[in-house]
Amino acid sequence: MTVPVLVFGWGNPSRGDDALGPLFVEAVMAMALPGVECLTDFQLQVEHALDLRGRERVLFVDASSDATAPFTLCPIEAARDVSYSSHAVSPQSILQVYRDLEGEAPPPCWQLAIRGEAWTLGSAPGNAALHNLKAALRAFDDWLDMRA
Numbered sequence: 001m002t003v004p005v006l007v008f009g010w011g012n013p014s015r016g017d018d019a020l021g022p023l024f025v026e027a028v029m030a031m032a033l034p035g036v037e038c039l040t041d042f043q044l045q046v047e048h049a050l051d052l053r054g055r056e057r058v059l060f061v062d063a064s065s066d067a068t069a070p071f072t073l074c075p076i077e078a079a080r081d082v083s084y085s086s087h088a089v090s091p092q093s094i095l096q097v098y099r100d101l102e103g104e105a106p107p108p109c110w111q112l113a114i115r116g117e118a119w120t121l122g123s124a125p126g127n128a129a130l131h132n133l134k135a136a137l138r139a140f141d142d143w144l145d146m147r148a
Contacts, residue, residue, distance in 0.1 A: 002054030005036045005144070009061035010043055017116025017129040020063035020136075024114065027137050033144070044089040049097035055107040059143060060091040061136075063129070064113035070132035071114045073139060078106060110143065112136055 007028050009021030022040045029038045039051060044060075052058055060076070078095035081088075091111050098106040115132045116125075125133070 003035050003037045004056035005033075006039065006051060006055050006058045007036060007061065008039045008041075008048065008051065008058065010041045011063050012042055014122060016118040016120045016123040017063050017125050018119050019125050020114040020116055020129055020133055021061045023125065023133055024061045024112070024136060024140075027133075028140065036144075044091065044094055046089060046094070046097045049094050049101060049106075052094070052098045052106050052109075053102070058107055058109040059112055059140075060094075060109065061112045061114065063116035065116060065119075067113035067115045069115040069128070070135035071112060071139065073110060073112045073136075073143065076109050076111045112140075112143075 007025055009023075009025035011018040011021035013019040013022050025038045025040045028036065041048070064072075076092050076095065078099045079090075079092040080096050081090055081093035091109065095106040095109055114129070114136045116129045118126050118129070
């Protein structure tokens with residue numbers, strides 16, 4: 001049986017602040033919340049559209065150099081990517097793939113972009129990024145309580 005809430009984080013844990021998505025998911029997993037499933041990957045793939053099946057809400061989580069510190073959280077809608085590369089698939093395009101496959105609107109989805117600053121291979125997340133991660137985790141409780 002599919003649980004109602006999916007928290008999906010992606011990023012490379014070996015690339016500095018890019019680890020924020022997976023670290024967020026690890027922290028949510030440690031909460032052992034009923035009705036919440038967690039997934040991580042290095043990057044989004046079109047196949048992840050299948051993970052949306054049967055969900056009531058989905059939270060996509062990633063590090064971002066563009067987000068306002070400590071994070072931005074906003075609802076997202078299905079949209080086709082203009083990218084020529086499968087290496088840069090957006091959450092919005094995952095929603096569009098779901099719509100194309102299922103013939104219906106995807107579940108309500110949000111994107112949580114946690115501000116990061118440094119992406120050096122082999123480095124740990126920086127102090128500012130970890131501070132932003134903590135703030136995002138505090139906001140997660142409010143998101144869970146929010147009505148879709």
